[in-house]
Amino acid sequence: MSSIGDSAVPVDIISAEEFKSTGSTDITTMMQAAVPSFNVNDQPINDASTLVRPANLRGLAPDHTLILVNGKRRHRSAVITFLGGLISDGVQGPDISVIPSVALKQVKVLRDGAAAQYGSDAIAGVINFALKDDAEGGLVEFNKGQYYEGDGATTMVAGNVGLPLTDQGFVNLSLEYRTADPTSRSVQRDDAAALINNGNTFVEDPA
Structure with a gap:
């Protein structure tokens, strides 16, 4: 910077x-x-x-x-x-x-x-x-990763290209696609944990 x-x-x-x-x-x-x-x-x-x-x-x-x-x-x-x-x-x-x-x-x-x-x-x-205002050239990017816990997998594909448009102009195009799986670090609610401790086995963890 x-x-x-x-x-x-x-x-x-x-x-x-x-x-x-x-x-x-x-x-x-x-x-x-x-x-x-x-x-x-x-x-x-x-x-x-x-x-x-x-x-x-x-x-x-x-x-x-x-x-x-x-x-x-x-x-x-x-x-x-x-x-x-x-x-x-x-x-x-x-x-x-x-x-x-x-x-x-x-x-x-x-x-x-x-x-x-x-x-x-x-x-x-x-x-x-x-x-970007480049009238020529381009690039393509690909990124993929996830957290150590095994969730939150993220994928990104992006590209940019510059093209001349007559002798006095240009067009610069960019495209980006990104998707991410959900991430959860939540813990069980106290009331749900109490139900499980009292023998209710139908409560999801976390609820």
Whole structure:
């Protein structure tokens, strides 16, 4: 990660290579590993926020961070977080997990409040996802892994290609497919354990 120190406010620049070195397949988890003060949690069964995980910059709510893609505002998701650990309760932030990591050229992070310039959704700062603009070449990625417990197997296939479009243009295409098996570290409920201890053998473990 490099930082621009001679600008009016400090800006962190994270390259696509740095994201790859994190070993993750999810862009939100990559961001957490590469961007200081950016946090996102794996949500348990928690309505749609299990899929659209709330991400926090500088300990503020997800809708206090302005998300840009190539300098244009990214719309908010349709999910209002139901249980977000107080910080994210009731907020409606953008879903950055739909941005393929293979499509990224770099990410610029302004970790200062910028509400005066951008509005109330930039209280925590601004994150700008810059997409690749190569007019030729490409790549294909394949990742597979799982936890030591034997669950949570994850498979990802991604590709990017740049093609010239007349002498003055180009088209750059990215595709990513990812699937993950469920992971459970739950323990038996106290009331279910009491039933089992009293001889009820028809209770699942965990219930």
